[in-house]
Amino acid sequence: MSEPQGAVADRAVLDDALTPLVELRDVTRSFPGPPEVQALKGANLTVAPGDYLSIVGPSGSGKSTMLNILGLLDRPSVGEYRLSGALTGDLSDDERAAVRARFIGFVFQSFHLMPRRTVLDNVLMPMQYSGVPRRERDARAREALSRVGLSHRVDFLPNSLSGGERQRVAVARAVVSGPQLLLADEPTGNLDQRTSGEVMSLFEELNADGLTLIIITHDDAVARRARRCVRISDGRLTEL
Numbered sequence: 278m279s280e281p282q283g284a285v286a287d288r289a290v291l292d293d294a295l296t297p298l299v300e301l302r303d304v305t306r307s308f309p310g311p312p313e314v315q316a317l318k319g320a321n322l323t324v325a326p327g328d329y330l331s332i333v334g335p336s337g338s339g340k341s342t343m344l345n346i347l348g349l350l351d352r353p354s355v356g357e358y359r360l361s362g363a364l365t366g367d368l369s370d371d372e373r374a375a376v377r378a379r380f381i382g383f384v385f386q387s388f389h390l391m392p393r394r395t396v397l398d399n400v401l402m403p404m405q406y407s408g409v410p411r412r413e414r415d416a417r418a419r420e421a422l423s424r425v426g427l428s429h430r431v432d433f434l435p436n437s438l439s440g441g442e443r444q445r446v447a448v449a450r451a452v453v454s455g456p457q458l459l460l461a462d463e464p465t466g467n468l469d470q471r472t473s474g475e476v477m478s479l480f481e482e483l484n485a486d487g488l489t490l491i492i493i494t495h496d497d498a499v500a501r502r503a504r505r506c507v508r509i510s511d512g513r514l515t516e517l
Contacts, residue, residue: 382451
């Protein structure tokens with residue numbers, strides 16, 4: 278006797294929820310020498326949908342290489358990277374760019390805002406590449422800026438904002454297209470302690486709404502805020 282249609286749908290939803298969003302299997306990333314440098318060494322990592330993970334380590338430990346692999350900006354030399362269950366190794370460069378645009382948001386230490394474009398224009402920009410219909414873009418950008426507390430700054434240029442405000446613009450830009458995964462690379466590195474706390478609280482609000490969050494940092498205090506913490510040292514991962 279076949280399963281009722283509702284039971285099949287429920288099982289599909291359950292299976293989807295159980296599929297890791299991020300899965301690294303024995304990933305090594307080598308750079309040619311001499312001598313050859315292994316920036317990642319047999320890395321294994323599983324991140325569930327909605328997880329909040331920090332990856333902490335000193336300069337030169339492999340954090341940037343890890344970010345580039347997770348963000349589809351680089352490819353493993355050995356091993357597999359699965360994103361939402363799908364192998365990424367055989368994707369072309371154009372396919373990888375399309376997945377990044379639709380699936381992954383990025384926040385960086387140095388904000389990377391366009392200085393001669395308004396706050397609103399900066400948040401509108403990624404939607405040109407992520408498939409958001411043109412008619413929806415303005416409303417979505419304004420909603421994202423409202424979410425980060427910057428509705429009153431839409432017409433300002435980035436250089437007229439404080440560091441914390443610029444990072445909030447960067448967060449709005451990262452989430453406006455509705456990514457499933459947010460990668461934050463040293464997001465508090467240019468901020469004072471109070472502003473760092475405000476930005477981290479914003480990330481945690483987004484995570485509470487279901488966004489999967491990976492913070493890459495050298496700061497143990499930032500790392501400890503996450504539900505899971507992975508230390509990277511000499512290219513090897515150890516969960517704490």
